[in-house]
Amino acid sequence: MAGLSATTQEFSLTIPMEFVNGPFNLAETVLSGQTSAPEWLRDGLSFTDIEVLGGSPIKYTVSQMGDTADFSLEVRAITGDHTPQSDEIAIHLRKHLTQVLGLKDDLNFFYQKFSGDKVLSLTFGNLKGLRLMRGTDLFEALICSILSQNNSVRLWNRSARLMMKHYGRIVDFMDGSHGFLFPQPERLAKLTPRELRSKTSLGYRAKPVVMVSRMIVNEEFDLGKVAAESYEDAKEMLLVLPGVGPKVADCFLLYGAGRLQAAPVDVWIHRIVSKLYLRGRKTSRMKIALFLRERFLDWAGYAQLYLFDYARGGKL
DNA sequence: TCCCAGGATCAAG
């Protein structure tokens, strides 16, 4: 937590390996298509994101030094124009990164607990250090999850960035750069679906995005209240939202609300689970999700993430 | 040109 300077409003901090609970692979984690938020911008092996911490925007770049088993995380950050400089920002930032990168999740316990699972343990080799990301904004996580339906990771991220550019608040930083925050529901609620679609190439997903935004602005739907319910109740409540089915609801609960027993079942999960666990028997997505929850309990979300990356990586 | 992508929805069986 060093390098604080009152004049430049740039600072850096180091997160030592001892602060992280087990191995970590930054690139694998950031690039694994999780829907908690739009994917961080990549520059080589460094990743950059913008977040509002303590009321003021901050841009930070994270780099991993070393490998997944012996490493440190170097973080460079810069604040916006009117930000009072203080040590609290660095504290906020470290806390923020701990949440969004799942730094306190006990991965070694996970690997040990399921070392006897012949299928899941297959994925541990190349994916060691892959962690579940958790969003800091429920609305952002919900919209990103809706965008991902029947879409590629690349395309839903492109659409999300276009939404930010056109409808998100612009923030300026001391180095002359700027960026955009994720749009507020109030802004999206005022749009017509065709207007949104024309600027973001959201396709047919533009309509549910606008509808859901309106329901939240009108207080017909309270994401905070839903996130506080039990997993089963929360999922049932989410299914009334347009554009939200079982998979999107699970994405929101896992990446947005941090419910680790949620296991979103997409085409990749459906493929790999029915092939490697169910001898190729075709099964409904609902049964696959139930299978994952019953088998992996509070680690179902993690099991799903590892199986997803393993399958998507061409290991099928 | 067809098939696919971290699916949802509706009608019909």
Added chain:
DNA sequence: CTTGATCATGGG
């Protein structure tokens, strides 16, 4: 509770 067609958009 399951299956099939349809829904935009861009990549392979």
